[in-house]
Amino acid sequence: MGAAVPTLKIAEARPAPVPWLTPKARALASTTAAALLQVDGVSLEYATHDRIVRATHRVSFDMHRADRFVLLGPSGCGKSSLLKAIGGFITPREGEIRLDGAVVREPGPDRMVVFQEFDQLPPWKTVLANVMFPLTASRRLPKAEAKDRAMETLAKVGLADFAQAYPHTLSGGMKQRVAIARALAMQPKVLLMDEPFAALDALTRRRMQEELLALWEDVKFTLLFVTHSIEEALVVGNRIGVLSPHPGRVRAELNADQFGLHSLGSAEFQAQAQRIHGLLFDDEAAA
Numbered sequence: 001m002g003a004a005v006p007t008l009k010i011a012e013a014r015p016a017p018v019p020w021l022t023p024k025a026r027a028l029a030s031t032t033a034a035a036l037l038q039v040d041g042v043s044l045e046y047a048t049h050d051r052i053v054r055a056t057h058r059v060s061f062d063m064h065r066a067d068r069f070v071l072l073g074p075s076g077c078g079k080s081s082l083l084k085a086i087g088g089f090i091t092p093r094e095g096e097i098r099l100d101g102a103v104v105r106e107p108g109p110d111r112m113v114v115f116q117e118f119d120q121l122p123p124w125k126t127v128l129a130n131v132m133f134p135l136t137a138s139r140r141l142p143k144a145e146a147k148d149r150a151m152e153t154l155a156k157v158g159l160a161d162f163a164q165a166y167p168h169t170l171s172g173g174m175k176q177r178v179a180i181a182r183a184l185a186m187q188p189k190v191l192l193m194d195e196p197f198a199a200l201d202a203l204t205r206r207r208m209q210e211e212l213l214a215l216w217e218d219v220k221f222t223l224l225f226v227t228h229s230i231e232e233a234l235v236v237g238n239r240i241g242v243l244s245p246h247p248g249r250v251r252a253e254l255n256a257d258q259f260g261l262h263s264l265g266s267a268e269f270q271a272q273a274q275r276i277h278g279l280l281f282d283d284e285a286a287a
């Protein structure tokens with residue numbers, strides 16, 4: 001890494017200012033009304049047999065509809081814990097998570113999660129049955145409609161021909177596509193992805209990033225994506241929340257909308273990746 005790490009501009013709050021509001025009301029409107037998901041001062045802790053482990057410390061960020069927000073940070077900084085808290089599986093020690101203004105208190109079908117592991121699909125169900133399952137189990141749709149929705153979504157991820165296959169006959173990339181289809185078929189308010197491509201080989205990973213972005217162009221879902229890869233964060237995200245090492249705090253929030261697969265290797269991409277590297281690993285330069 002070079003010695004000089006340029007300072008990063010913190011991204012501005014996004015919604016366009018509404019001119020006829022007072023500054024205070026405008027600030028409130030931009031942070032409250034428009035945000036779909038608000039993570040507000042969230043500290044997460046685990047109680048082990050002999051001590052309390054603080055996983056994140058007062059993490060705050062907002063997500064808007066159709067955002068591709070990436071949480072980027074080193075292993076152990078609390079990314080998965082944050083996703084679990086947003087999923088409603090763990091309760092913050094302090095702070096609050098709000099979805100559409102309502103405090104998240106439990107899991108719900110409006111937040112679907114895709115994990116890294118290939119074994120997240122029950123192996124005794126076909127691909128189609130896997131994708132249909134949350135739709136019918138949550139009574140979102142009757143069986144016939146669930147089947148139609150599942151087939152449509154499988155077609156979107158290029159797996160219509162594999163509807164009757166069983167997961168063990170699929171490659172890792174195909175299993176992840178099924179998991180993505182299963183989550184998207186539910187039309188969640190937020191799709192949560194926890195390092196979904198980390199266990200794939202480099203070429204498949206790249207293709208999956210490409211497909212995810214194409215799918216987003218098509219469906220414009222709201223995505224919260226966790227990764228420890230700077231490059232992946234720049235490719236996938238329109239915004240990036242950079243987290244410090246354990247316990248995770250938000251170190252910076254950056255725009256990344258100008259970057260994508262097309263910009264891999266460009267000077268601008270490299271420079272931004274290097275700045276983020278400085279933020280993640282070089283405490284002195286980033287302080």
Ligand code: ADP
Nearest residue numbers: 046053055074075076077078079080081082246
């Ligand atoms: P990341 O996903 O960024 O790698 P995690 O959210 O998995 O980080 O973990 C954050 C911190 O919380 C780590 O120090 C980890 O050891 C700790 N941790 C995670 N889950 C538990 C648990 N169930 N019990 C105790 N500590 C945990």
Ligand code: MG
Nearest residue numbers: 079080081194
């Ligand atoms: Mg994790």
